[in-house]
Amino acid sequence: MIPVDFKERMKLYLGEKEYDEFISSFDNDERYNSLRINTLKCDKADLKSKLLYIEKEVPWEANGYYYENAQPGKHPYHEAGLYYVQEPSAMAPVHFLDPRPGEKILDLCAAPGGKTTQIASYMDGEGILVTNEINRDRAKILSLNVERLGIKNALVLNEDSAHLSEVFEGYFEKILVDAPCSGEGMFRKNDNAGDEWSLDNVRACAVRQKEILSNAAKMLLPGGRLVYSTCTFSADENEETVFDFLFNNPDFHTIQVAKVGGIESGRVEFISDEFFDKYASIDKERAEKCRGEVSESLRLWPHKLKGEGHFLCVFERDGSLSREKNNTYVPGGKNIPAKPEAVRIFEVFVKETLAFDKKSFEIKRGRIFCKLSGKKNLNGLIYMFGDQLYLCPEDMPSVNGLKVMRGGLHLGTVKKDRFEPSHALALFLTADDVCLNKDYASDSLEIKSYLNGQTMKITDDIPDSAYGQVKKDSKGWALITTDGYSIGWAKAAGGMLKNHYPKGLRINY
């Protein structure tokens, strides 16, 4: 049910004519499904040729595609992390954040991880992505999505923004605040989304958004970019929040960006007189200036483009980015390398299991330099958390004192004198990066059995492919792939593949 108060407010905002267009978009049956191809795990053209159901590109996301009559979430490619099913307008904020390899980026309100995984694909494994979620259960989902999509350079945290702003003051070049909001943009997609809506909640969200934004501002470097977004329509949480932020942070300004695919300007006229007068009574000139800048914010309307609706604003902090300073400063210090015994056990695993450039390989004082035979590398610092080994960029902030869900690429577990690789490592690697590999076609019964946790027999009648290398007498860790894309581990011995697909992820097809 769409709340009556919501409808009345929207009529006041939009006027009769546009309101009719807006509200009719709630009645029509057209719902927009889209997915985003994960370029960390596959070649876009190659995967596109296999996803016969995908249609037009999402105008503001080069890797986003609309689809109909398909259930991509229920296909082995989903478990292999080849794409993320994401609502089309939700892909817009990252387009305007413009993430690049090598940057230090914060995604402050990140679960379940649509935008984090989008940012990561543009960073291409280079730089540091701190991704945070305040709610622990949701942070776990975020962490699983980071794992599924084969991301190696993310520090996944479960913190509140106030604590983060103390630790990471002036550290990031880019920050995304995809704020918790009243979710009016979900009303079309989900019939029950309106049940918890109230005007009081809209106002409470606006208060929380201002607090989160103010904490985010402290963490941005001068010259850095901050994108604020919501999936709601109320001006309280959008234009007025942007206005308040500009008024209270005079060292920030909005920037003009190209409006693609039917994206429109924010609606300055939605700012109520009562709201404006409160600020004008403090400083009229500044209030006028802020109101002018709000027009640079952006709206995605469900009656104007193919998406459920979003709001966003791109801010910059005055000044210019000083990369040198940023490169040397590591909040909380650096992580401590793992003990030599643990590193040695991992080294044995690498040499037995992975395919890499032996000439340039080096592992010394907890640092590894390992150019894999595919396009990726395992370069960085190896550190230990309990009995778990992780690989992180050399300058990833220390995990000490933070509630960490995942600190870089989880390599696996050190068990006495042997190493057990993690699921995250399997999803990061490609078939080219390992000595032993078994491929199952994505439409085969075998891949279903594997994802269901069953032990696999190595027989000649298992459909083989160019990637299949496991033989009856093979021994050791084998990367399981589906149509050539990594999906998990198995251990070969005695003509069998012992299943190491994680118990919690197993699927009963």
Ligand SMILES: C[S@@+](CC[C@H](N)C(=O)[O-])C[C@H]1O[C@@H](n2cnc3c(N)ncnc32)[C@H](O)[C@@H]1O
């Ligand atoms: C709109 S959702 C984020 C969606 C996510 N960016 C994505 O693309 O998948 C907002 C998230 O902010 C979280 N949140 C709520 N209060 C927060 C706070 N004070 N600090 C950080 N995150 C918060 C919510 O739990 C929720 O998961």
